[in-house]
Amino acid sequence: MIDKRVASAREAVADVRDGATVMIGGFGEAGSPIELIHALIDQGAKGLTVISNNTGTGLVGLAALLRAGRVRKVICSFPRTAGSTVFPDLYRAGKVELELVPQGTLAERIRAGGAGIAAFYTPTAAGTPLADGKETRAFDGREHVLEHGLRADFTLIKGRVADTHGNVLFHRTARNFAPMMATAAAVTIVQAAEVVQAGTLDPECVVTQGIFVDRVVHVPSPALESALNEAGASYP
């Protein structure tokens, strides 16, 4: 019998080591796995490299992980969303490293990493500062930039429904990076608002397949960054 459920977010992230690379799903607050991130703050791993599109807002979720001083480096496309002050302050103080990647290149690097593709050529960013120092090659007379696949030790994502085999459905634009990130980590952890037995989901509709998922945590009423921020929350 396969049952990937674990009892709590705390248990799910217990083995994240110092210096680990962690992919965290979400575009803004949509899809941000706040309960898993907060469990990671409690767990205490430090020197992390975080791969995520943004850097969080307010003092909760991803911003709280940064504020707790656990992150050495961020790989992302847009680190200064409105309401995001923690990352900009750390960055200006030289306390966190930034690797800025165009959003589509970030998605494709993660997809490639998960799909066993070491690197690929893309026209995106050719002739711009984000191609500086990178190998380039012309295809059909057009310059392309060599970009490397990304892999991680852990991926943390949020689903709407997961089954005991780790098949996942998402909610609207909360899907964003989660399906690729699920494929690209040694250990993929999903928090889901609803967890059902295998055989319940329509196989035609599964978005992320259970083979990519290692642990499923039931988080029945996941918090939203905007609601926490409106309430003036901070974590821990």
Place this chain on the structure above:
Amino acid sequence: MSAASTGRTESTLGWTREGIAERVAQDIPNGSYVNLGIGIPELVARYVPAGRTLVYHTENGLLGMGPSPAAGQGDPELINAGKRRVSMMPGAAFFDQATSFAMIRGGHLDLSVLGALQVAANGDLANWSTGADDAIPAVGGAMDLVAGVKRVFVMTTHVTKEGAPKLVERCTYPLTGRGVVTRVYSDLAVIDVTPKGFKLVELAPGVAFDFVQERTGAPILRPTPRTGA
């Protein structure tokens, strides 16, 4: 204040910000798949002529995006690339980021409308960073959009708040992409980017050619069919 808040170069001349949006909308064919950049380009959706249906793509994972709901309404996980709550139209579809950027990079989108810091006569675009030392660099999907979408329209004021031309011979800000801009819609004129440089398509009502040329950092060719525009 007036230039910044109204989007006009001078208070009595040219198109308003809404006027530019309306002018852009006239040039988008029925059935187009369109990505509107965050901010001013979003206004274009309000002015699509009756009888035309466009399908809006937002790069965070939705085709068939509809208008934003009233403040406080809507779903916090149904948002656009600017992280504002939106709605979905009949026929909408969700997808992940790799698929979204396959649509963009793979040339499946007909048009992207973007803002600009500078556009050069060779079609180079700078719209993501001024390169200032204290700036937090952020790029999002801009470089992917200009690399992959079939046509890139730029919507912008003709000059900066300080009066400097935004249409220039060569961009001085960090590039978003090389040779990517198809056409510029400013408060003063519609201008194509051609192999020979900027070329006038249309002047805003009441605006003279010389007035536009004086505020442009590179020569503008006059339209071919007629002279003395």
